[in-house]
Amino acid sequence: MDTDRAGLAEFLTRRREALAPEDVGLPRGQRRRTPGLRREEVAMLAGMSTDYLSRLEQKRGPQPSDQMLSALARALHLSLAERDHLFVLAGHHAPQRITRSDHVPPGLLRIVDRLGDTPAMVVNGAGETLIQTRPAVALLGDETEYTGVHRSVVYRWFTDPRQRARVPEADHDHHARAHTARLRRAVTLEGPRSRAAEVSRTLAEVSPEFVALWSQHDVDVALEVSTKRIVHPELGTIEVNCQTLTEPDQGLLLLVYTATPGSESHQKLSMLAAVTA
Known part of the structure; x- marks a missing residue:
C-alpha cells in the first residue's frame, strides 16, 4: 500500500x-x-x-x-x-481487531493523564505494557521499551532473571501462578490468533516451569492479590496496593499502585513522585 x-x-x-x-x-x-x-x-x-x-x-x-x-x-x-x-x-x-489488545481508548487515556503523579499503567491480555505514568517507570522500570515477545511481562517472568529480581523471592511462586492464570484467561477470551496465544506457545517451547503451571489450567482470579511487594533498586522493598480497572471492550487493564498513608512505603512512593515531577 x-x-x-x-x-x-x-x-x-x-x-x-x-x-x-x-x-x-x-x-x-x-x-x-x-x-x-x-x-x-x-x-x-x-x-x-x-x-x-x-x-x-x-x-x-x-x-x-x-x-x-x-x-x-x-x-x-x-x-x-x-x-x-x-x-x-x-x-x-x-x-x-481480533486481538482487542493493541489500542488504548481515549477515555482510558484521559484517566491515565490525570494520574500523572501516581504509578499507573495500562496492560493488555498478553501482559504487554502499552502506557505508563512517569512514577510507574520510576517504580517498575520502562516496560514499554521491549520489542517482540519480550514485551510480555509473562514471557520475561519465565525467561529473564531481572524481572524476578523486582519481586521478593518468597513471592515468586505466587507471581508465576498469577501470570500463568492471567495469560490463560486472555488466550481463552482473545483466541488462538491473539498475541496472548503467541506468548503462550513461545513460552511452552522454552520454559518447563511455565509448561507445568499451564497444564494446571488455573484461571482463578483470586490469584490476583491487591497487595504486592516490589523491590526497587534504590529504595528497597515497597509494599503497594494494586487497584485494577478493567476495560472490557479492548481487553485492557489499568493498574494503579498506591500505599497506605503514613507508611514507609507511602513515603517511598512520594519520593519517586517528587523525583519524576
Whole structure:
C-alpha cells in the first residue's frame, strides 16, 4: 500500500489541533496562540522527535512504522476507527481487531493523564505494557521499551532473571501462578490468533516451569492479590496496593499502585513522585 502523504499530513494536523493541553494532562500555560497541541507536545507524548513529526505534517519523511503509528494514535487520543484510518493513510493495513489488545481508548487515556503523579499503567491480555505514568517507570522500570515477545511481562517472568529480581523471592511462586492464570484467561477470551496465544506457545517451547503451571489450567482470579511487594533498586522493598480497572471492550487493564498513608512505603512512593515531577 502506498502512503497518502497529503491525507496523513492533514489528518495528523487536524487531530493535533483538536486536542487541548488539558485533554492529555499537560498545563495550558500562558501566551498559547497555537490551536490545540504544539508539535513538540505531541512528539513528547509519542516518544519521537519534533523534527520527525514536522516532516510527517509537511508531507515528507519516511513511511512511519506500525510502532510509530501506534504511539501517535495514543498521543492523539484516537478512537479505534481513527487509529485504523491513520494506519491506512500511512500505507499499512489496519491492525486486526481480533486481538482487542493493541489500542488504548481515549477515555482510558484521559484517566491515565490525570494520574500523572501516581504509578499507573495500562496492560493488555498478553501482559504487554502499552502506557505508563512517569512514577510507574520510576517504580517498575520502562516496560514499554521491549520489542517482540519480550514485551510480555509473562514471557520475561519465565525467561529473564531481572524481572524476578523486582519481586521478593518468597513471592515468586505466587507471581508465576498469577501470570500463568492471567495469560490463560486472555488466550481463552482473545483466541488462538491473539498475541496472548503467541506468548503462550513461545513460552511452552522454552520454559518447563511455565509448561507445568499451564497444564494446571488455573484461571482463578483470586490469584490476583491487591497487595504486592516490589523491590526497587534504590529504595528497597515497597509494599503497594494494586487497584485494577478493567476495560472490557479492548481487553485492557489499568493498574494503579498506591500505599497506605503514613507508611514507609507511602513515603517511598512520594519520593519517586517528587523525583519524576
